[in-house]
Amino acid sequence: MNIGQKLQAARKAQNLTQEQIADKLMVSRQTISNWENNKSYPDILSLIQLSDFYEISLDSLVKGDENIIKHLVNSTDVVASNQKLIWAVVCNVILLAVFLIYNAWIVGNVYLILVCALAWIISSGFLFYQIIHRI
Template sequence: MTKIFCGCTGYLIDKSGEICDSAEERTDVMEIGVKLKEARIKSGLTQENVAEKIQVSRQTISNWENEKSFPDIVNVIKLSDLYNISLDQLLKGDEAMIEHLEKSTNIVKSNEKLIAAIIANVLLMILFILFNGLIIENHYLIMGSSILGITATCMLFYQIIKKL
């Protein structure tokens, strides 16, 4: 039977116009926010209760349920345990959430960028000190070296702030 997903209500509607209202019938197309809200309500918990149990704010729970932001992998696991729902059921079919988790958990790639920025910053500062002592009259070279040093430092700060 063909079913159509209604983006306004989050329900699947079959050709006869009937709403498929059980979560099992529509987990493949539901977004993470709808799944989290349904699981919370099914568990008989309020947003405040959930927030206390996983140690986040009530506003954070609301943002996750309204898909203004996504939980990190640690909180997804906590929610899965709290709601007694498998990670597969919770995450399956939500490409945006899966992409968010892939980006946020790719520590190796993030650390490589940070190390590269630190090395570039140190090398440019060494070069700046050497060139500054050798060619005092060439103001353009000193200015260019300064700009490169500032750029490298900004890249470094950007990577550090991004990790926070």
């Protein structure tokens, strides 16, 4: 049984509506629906609140559903997230240094300008993605 089915079964066992749960957790009813239909997953704090509210152990709520475990690992792995952000910053600094050092040589070649522009767009996009992903 996946986490969505467990959440829905626990809610129905207590004769509660999605709206009532949403009000209790201060989220939208649509969020509860998405969790119950496995369109998205609750964060760890919401899982703890749901566990307390439904009087189900967190262990029994999460175990057995590989997708929620992967979601929790990805959303709570601060070290990996920091490493990706640091990597993105380092790439951008290195590219800036290369552009400044080889500026005269790059300007003389149209193809190098295009390659450098493409590298800058990709590197900056990766950096912005990492920054936005952390927010």
